[in-house]
Amino acid sequence: MRHPMLADPIRTTEITSAILPHVHSENEVIRCAAVRALGRNGQDDPRSREVLLELIRDGDPDIRSDAIEALAPLAQAEDVDMILESLQADPVREVKLVAIQILVALKDTKCVPQLRALALSKCEDSVVWEDEIADWDDWMDIQIAAINALGSLGASDSIDDLLAALNDEMGQTLDIPVFRALAQLGQQGLVWLLATVEAGKGLARKRAADALADVDPDLLRPYLDRLTGADDVALRLLGLSLLTADDPKAEQLTLQDASQDLRLAGLVKFSKSRPEWxxxxxxxxxxxxxxxxxxxxxxxxxxxxxxxxxxxxxxxxxxxxxxxxxxxxxxxxxxxxxxxxxxxxxxxxxxxxxxxxxxxxxxxxxxxxxxxxxxxxxxxxxxxxxxxxxxxxxxxxxxxxxxxxxxxxxxxxxxxxxxxxxxxxVQVLNLGAAPDVGMPKEDAPSNLRISEEGEILQEDPSESDVPATGSTLAALQLVTPEAEAQAAKSKPKGKKNRVAIEGPDAVGEDLSCAAIEAARTLGSVRVAAAVATQITASSDRIRIASWRALATSFPSCFEAAQAAPMALCDASPEVRREALKVLILTDQLDRYLLQALDDQDALVRADAVAQLSDERLLPFISDTAVSVRHAALSAALDSGDKKLSAQAIAQVFAAGRVDTLAWAVKQSDDMQAEAVRRLNTGKEGRASFIILDALAAS
Incomplete structure (x- = not known):
């Protein structure tokens, strides 16, 4: 929510008018900041597009990169020739990538021949690249972008090019974008994906199957028998997703398929309509x-x-x-x-x-x-x-x-x-003695190990003695012996049980903190009294948890209100901050405000500063901590005092901190109006750069 305004709301055209002169500055740093600011603040002004189109031909590569990125949401169909020119003639990788993005967004088909060519080679006869050292990696990025674009544009005549890119000796990393593109290219793309899954192997086969999930279901339906009868599990899963509960194949896949994944998917899909399954x-x-x-x-x-x-x-x-x-x-x-x-x-x-x-x-x-x-x-x-x-x-x-x-x-x-x-x-975690490197393998403790995911795993000592879980419900399911044998064969063997995350040795302290946190929302007088007994505990964790609970749920508790002044001297800044909240809520802050304003912790100071509403705020607008600066400025703008607000705004610009200025122009129309006024003075230098940089970040 923006702060109350003293000036009239600033219009987009006014911001654009203030930024535009700096776009043509002789200082390249200021020009870049101005271009970014224009992209951020001038998108509703038609002049912005015109200027940005000019700037994508600028001599400075940084300007071109910023300009085309700012142009992306503003580009129109008549701009495609200039955008295609940037793709071909600008050597900067970032410019080419954004150019492709814009051409796809505009659904331009004139660029398809160039994209097809880029999917196969660097096209050095028609495309300019940067230095020889970096251009190979640059082309790989552009090649992938071009492949993705061909899919998005539905360029079905590019299938041969996509397959050629996939089979290139250096194209082993291109299977994901190529398969995704084929999934968007209708019937012809579908045929190639199916063939890849059925005849392929390894990771390429899996990735092709994953891409099939993105194909239009209406295109897949004519292949339903082929999918449900396939040897590949991924294809059968895809076929299952197209079935209805009254199709005999649905029951067979759900109850009798050899793959656990198929049976699981069918069970979840059809459970509501077929409870007997x-x-x-x-x-x-x-x-x-x-x-x-x-x-x-x-x-x-x-x-x-x-x-x-x-x-x-x-x-x-x-x-x-x-x-x-x-x-x-x-x-x-x-x-x-x-x-x-x-x-x-x-x-x-x-x-x-x-x-x-x-x-x-x-x-x-x-x-x-x-x-x-x-x-x-x-x-x-x-x-x-x-x-x-x-x-x-x-x-x-x-x-x-x-x-x-x-x-x-x-x-x-x-x-x-x-x-x-x-x-x-206090319960010390005992993992047992570490096995000696010379100890025979059979003598070493083997009940604990660490998984690849970092989990502690424990052998189940009963695993080898306990048979697979039986069930007296077996007669309820009509499963063929062959399918049951296959499913049992594929059942994971010897899984390890994951050990609990034990937590700290100080169980009592940990329990007390967790109980305080759990009880915060109960609103019971007895809970408040129990929590209050812990506000002077020797444990930092318990004191922090206690004060946090009191400040959020029981601020009027007598013990908390009485102890809060002393807690402002606590060694823990978290305790001091929660105690300050209690003082604020119980109207005791006046006597302890100076102490809180001088606290070493920035968050404590920020909470105290937020309670001010007069000129005492001004020094804190230049505080070293961003949280304090923002609290002071917000309080000044909310004060309703026009003079104080004006002083605070002037001080923000004088301090010259981009982060605070960027935050402030988003919060206040007055800040934005002052930024425009200062840009309109025509002066250049550090001050104008900071304002432009802030507008670009706001």
């Missing part, structure tokens, strides 16, 4: 498909399925993997709440189970609700895993919001640091 998928050999089926089930369950499914869910909670177990834990309290508490508690408390499953179990316990579940969740607050503690806290907070007094008591104890026993407050 969801039930059949519960017996799928893939845990991922089973988990997705659990997520897609419509409730309430049919009577014939209920007890059998609950028994399976309980079994999956015991021996399921990292994908199926969380889905089972999520569904159990919805279908059998009376049988859920014990199994979910066992799963949530088992540190050897996958963290995703434990977290799902905790959420399930919270969903059951009641004081007994609050007690179970409270016990989990002593867990070593920070993730477990945070999710348990979230559920406890939700129960407290619903009126559960036991949950509120637990939350208050967590805030005050009395929820955990002393031995639980």
């Amino acid at each position: 969801v039930i059949a998928a519960l017996a799928d050999p893939s845990e991922k498909v089973q988990a997705t089926a659990l997520e897609q089930l419509e409730l309430p369950l049919p009577d014939y399925l209920h007890d059998m499914l609950v028994d399976n869910i309980l079994a999956w909670l015991l021996n399921g993997g990292a994908i199926l177990t969380p889905a089972a834990a999520t569904l159990l309290p919805k279908v059998a709440p009376q049988r859920a508490a014990g199994p979910l508690n066992a799963l949530a408390s088992d540190a050897d189970r996958p963290i995703e499953a434990r977290l799902a179990a905790i959420r399930g316990l919270g969903g059951i609700g009641g004081p007994a579940m609050s007690e179970i969740l409270g016990a989990l607050l002593a867990d070593r895993s920070q993730q477990v503690r945070l999710v348990a806290l979230h559920e406890i907070k939700a129960l407290a919001q619903a009126g559960d007094r036991t949950a509120l008591d637990i939350l208050l104890h967590a805030i005050g640091g009395t929820q955990l026993d002393e031995e639980d407050k």
Whole structure:
């Protein structure tokens, strides 16, 4: 929102008129700034386009680059000859790239022959390039841009050129733009993409399949049988996306295809219209498909399925993997709440189970609700895993919001640091002794390793002893033995369970901070009192969290208002800033304003400066910190004092800081009007450059 105006709103033509003389300055730096400012502020003035068209032929390459970029949104159909000239005759890479962009935006087909030629070679007979060292890389960039442009323009007569570029010995990096272009070139492009997928191999085959997803579905439909019957999974997935639920192929792909990805995609696509397929998928050999089926089930369950499914869910909670177990834990309290508490508690408390499953179990316990579940969740607050503690806290907070007094008591104890026993407050993470380099391989600890993604992985000691998860639901699905065998063959083997992110050793401190953050929105007097007990804690983290909660949710708390003056001397700037907010909200700032204005932290000073409304603001407009400068200027412009606003505006220009000036001209019409007035004086130098640079950035 712009600040209240003292002057009349500035018009686009006035800004353009002020900038235009500087476009022809003898100072190249000022000229470049003026061109950028014109592109930013003069787009509604027809003179801008005319000037920019002239400047794309300027002798200075920086001017040409800035000018054509500014021209891009203003160019018109009659400009295409000049734009094509820039593509051909300007050696600067950036100019060529923007020229191609403009020609595509204008849907100019006259440029197609030149683009086709650039897709194959540097066209040194018709195109000028920069020095010999850089021109090869420049051509590669222009070549890719030309290929993309041919696709965007629908130049179907360029297919042979695109394929030639793809097969060039140096064109191995061009398959993505070529395939994307072919996807936009209608029937002929589609035929080539299909042939590439069916006959190709490796990465090129995958990229061609990815490009097929962008082809118009109406063009793909005549090839539906070819797609759904293809050996390539990507083609079958594409065919599946075109099917309807009443097509026999849809059921076959969803329930019997050898690819897990196909069965998953079909399940998600058709779950609403074919719930019987969801039930059949519960017996799928893939845990991922089973988990997705659990997520897609419509409730309430049919009577014939209920007890059998609950028994399976309980079994999956015991021996399921990292994908199926969380889905089972999520569904159990919805279908059998009376049988859920014990199994979910066992799963949530088992540190050897996958963290995703434990977290799902905790959420399930919270969903059951009641004081007994609050007690179970409270016990989990002593867990070593920070993730477990945070999710348990979230559920406890939700129960407290619903009126559960036991949950509120637990939350208050967590805030005050009395929820955990002393031995639980600090838990050192022990990864075991590092294996000696000379130790025989079989003697070295092997339960931990680091994945390529940086995750700590833990071997599941039961993996080798526990058979693949079985299901009493197998009779529900009509799967051919061949398809089941193929799916079992392709099932991932020996997946590792991801270990929880453990978090800091100081569990008690971490829990207190998390509980304070969680309780902020409860609005309870008891919560406010509990948080207030921690505002003088020895831990910086706890003090910061406490003051932040009080300042945002309980600023009128007596303890906070009383302690805020002393907190202005706290070693932590975050505490000082939150304490200042309390002082402002409780009308105590006057006595401590000078102290806050002199604070070493810029954000504290900025918050204090924002409370001023007189000439004391002026020195802060030249402060070394940008946040303080902006706070001071904003307060001056909002003050309603015309004299103060004028002084503040003059001081901003005198300070000559581009960042503040750019911010200010966006905030205030008065700032913009003053910028125009100063440009119109005709004086050149640092001051005019700063204004132009600010207008270019605003």
